[in-house]
Amino acid sequence: MASFPFPAPDTVFAAANGMAMLGWIALAASPARASWAGTARRFAGRVVPVLLAIVYVALFVRNGMADGGYGSLAEVRRLFAVPELLAAGWLHYLAFDLFVGAWIAERVAALGLPHLVLLPLLVLTFLFGPAGLLAFVTVQATVKWWRQRASDATPAAA
Numbered sequence: 001m002a003s004f005p006f007p008a009p010d011t012v013f014a015a016a017n018g019m020a021m022l023g024w025i026a027l028a029a030s031p032a033r034a035s036w037a038g039t040a041r042r043f044a045g046r047v048v049p050v051l052l053a054i055v056y057v058a059l060f061v062r063n064g065m066a067d068g069g070y071g072s073l074a075e076v077r078r079l080f081a082v083p084e085l086l087a088a089g090w091l092h093y094l095a096f097d098l099f100v101g102a103w104i105a106e107r108v109a110a111l112g113l114p115h116l117v118l119l120p121l122l123v124l125t126f127l128f129g130p131a132g133l134l135a136f137v138t139v140q141a142t143v144k145w146w147r148q149r150a151s152d153a154t155p156a157a158a
């Protein structure tokens with residue numbers, strides 16, 4: 001295990017939460033047609049998750065796996081009993097949920113859907129990660145099905 005100075009886990013937690021929140025606000029405040037929307041999605045979906053990933057890796061380099069692991073729920077419990085690794089676990093959630101939220105924002109924009117469709121998907125992803133992803137996949141499938149149905153019903157031009 002590497003030994004180098006590092007902020008306390010509570011400090012890492014608070015700073016990471018603030019950084020992730022900036023990403024979520026950027027997504028929510030950036031309708032697809034806004035001139036800054038692409039920059040906001042890159043910031044939220046690439047810059048912030050990469051910064052969180054750097055801190056995540058540093059926490060594991062500094063602390064190793066402690067007495068834990070991923071082979072059983074008991075091993076995960078021991079891993080997260082170490083405050084630094086619990087903070088790393090939280091950064092994992094923050095980084096991946098924000099990455100998924102930005103991906104959803106990109107896909108909603110590509111589908112040409114209104115920003116008001118995106119907002120509840122972002123809230124769901126922010127609060128309940130996989131539920132937001134599931135909601136988006138459902139919206140996407142419904143839109144594609146509806147558009148295909150409308151296309152099939154349109155008479156061919158003579």
